[in-house]
Amino acid sequence: MTPAAAAAQNRDALLQRARELDAADPLAACRDHFIGADTDLAYLDGNSLGRPLKRTVTDISSFIQDSWGGRLIRGWDEHWLELPQAIGDQLGRAVLGAAAGQTIIADSTTVVLYKLIRAAVAAIADPARTEIVLDTENFPTDRYLVEGIAREEGLTLRWIHTDPSAGVTVEQVRAATGPATAVVVLSQIAYRSGFLADLPGITAAVHAAGALVVWDLCHSAGSVEIALDAAEVDFAAGCTYKYLNGGPGSPAFAYVNARHLPGLQQPIWGWMGRKDAFEMGPGYEAADGIRGFLSGTPAVFGMLAMRGTLDLLEEVGMAAVREKSRLLTAFAVELHDAWLAPAGVELATPREPELRGSHITVDHPAFREMTAALWAADVIPDFRAPQGLRIGLSPLSTSFTEVHRGVAAIRERLDAGHSGQPPEGSFRQD
Template identity: 80%
Template structure:
């Protein structure tokens, strides 16, 4: 029989208090805690758990953009293109490669939206294969809609066959599934390193090797991994990669995407959207398209300068903090969130739709419950707790390591529990 003392020690109030103490201790011991002060809004009571969709802006960004408007745009006017702006897509691309992607210089460029960049890379990869017998593209049914729609459209244009991988919705694509799907007819494999819903972290090096063993090329979508996990594109021998910059890189709404093309492909590839910025001399205005050498040839239209200015501040912070330390905090944040889920939400019928193994997840968790709807999230937003909703009944709790505190996580999880009547 339980004693009165044992019953008292196991009350919900005691568990709540223990989590509050633990969150305070984790925040006080966090070596990256001081970076939080660099972000706008972190000194308010709001719990922001959606940095995996749109990162908070840096305080520095307001100053950088204001200085750009006054000194560069306003002061230098059109001269800015010759003096600095034309080189920014490659200069910031190289910094992104160095700080985040594990990519040597000359392989990364900032350009377009993720959708446009992926289209360019997939079409370029298909052209590089140049084998009529390789008429299949491998992808998974749980990937982000843009990725699926793009490949479906390209397949219709080119008469290609799609080979679909069906991963565990609460997990993701495995090496074995790729080995089974990729074969002598495979031209290109398109996958996300971190699954947008479940946060499953794919084994990028092993899957890349498996694709190459099948004689195919791989295109990685890094939207939910760039800035939250260590990547190592060069070391893994990745062919192509794309990603956005408005999540963990804090470039702001609609900030431009990035394209990575391994140097071994740059000498022979042409991307399909020929625009003036991708020409060898953009201002020559001559007849005929002659692509610029190297990664610059993957540009098309005029670069989005404002978005690049915004992300520079985050890239500087990442280089200072290091991706290894950022990943370590991400693991602590998601581990804490899972522990709180187990104690508070699982008893209320919620399911964890994210891998429990820390090595197999990115920087968010997804919680499913039959009662979760868009209205549930709208109610949380009204109370200044900001996760996001993913159909059919999932709430995503996104944890951006440089700007999210453990106390903020606890506050958000408490609000979700309250919505379930706990």
């Protein structure tokens, strides 16, 4: 068999495998709930911004017409004020493994993380604990926040130097923590490599050192199984516009373990976090429980879209979502090995399915220039400097043939001289 014939046979086999995986997928019907999922566009960026649900159009239209338009300001007293905690409780129940009363929807991820880290630092009573531990590959916001807080509070940063193609391990945390550690700030999934950290093991290691941990769940909430209460996590934050499909700029969430809530204070005092918000009186006394982590007026519009996804996640269960995530990323790695590795592309994500979340990263010098051409051709991954292409696979809305179509387009452009037009005779067969 000639090399060309062997390549064609390999393409046909992988396409057939994609179709078989779709046929066997118990979550395949979920894809029908999403706008645009029935087009030929290959959306490989669900880890940055999820597709909207079809029901969101009805939900928002109904809110404008009936709730906002019909009830006007009465809506605040009737149910809007309760939405941050009501949706927070559903998020905790469906996704985070958190009992009621510990999760609330508020602010942006940056603001929520600031509140949680400052509250965690304040909760450490030992003046000898002067260090905040973080890693060099954490998302920029997390690093910048911790640097700023360290400057505000006169604390010292202790950096864990992380392999960009992997992530933080239990052993590294044990080595970096000790009697001087106050707080550790980490992401459960590394935004660049997709590495899935051992959240229970690291949390236990931080507690063994006498410190508190703040987890960033932006790339894990809605894509992997999480058990915050069981792991005795102290604090956690995350966004809702990735795997929770809340839409651009939808508000973040804050989780505070119930054991910390009594007496805990967050640093941004606003009227909505006051015990009696509408008294409008002098002085500030925080509301009881997780509601005390509110500051300003809740972003009601921003909370509406995620409700459909939370309902869907409660229906199918996070175990099924995680299994689909494993299969999707495994298929993406299989396509990388067959099509991209021979073209000089390197996998920058762990090969073991249990060590990665729901995206993989592949590296090649051509990817910076190529990304715009892929987007113009309705193939949408995202680029992360210096040369990484992230392939993000949202389990509820991504099909295996969609992954096949997208990775085939990447190979076409590599064959065509990086960012040029695909060669005659498309590499894709679907």
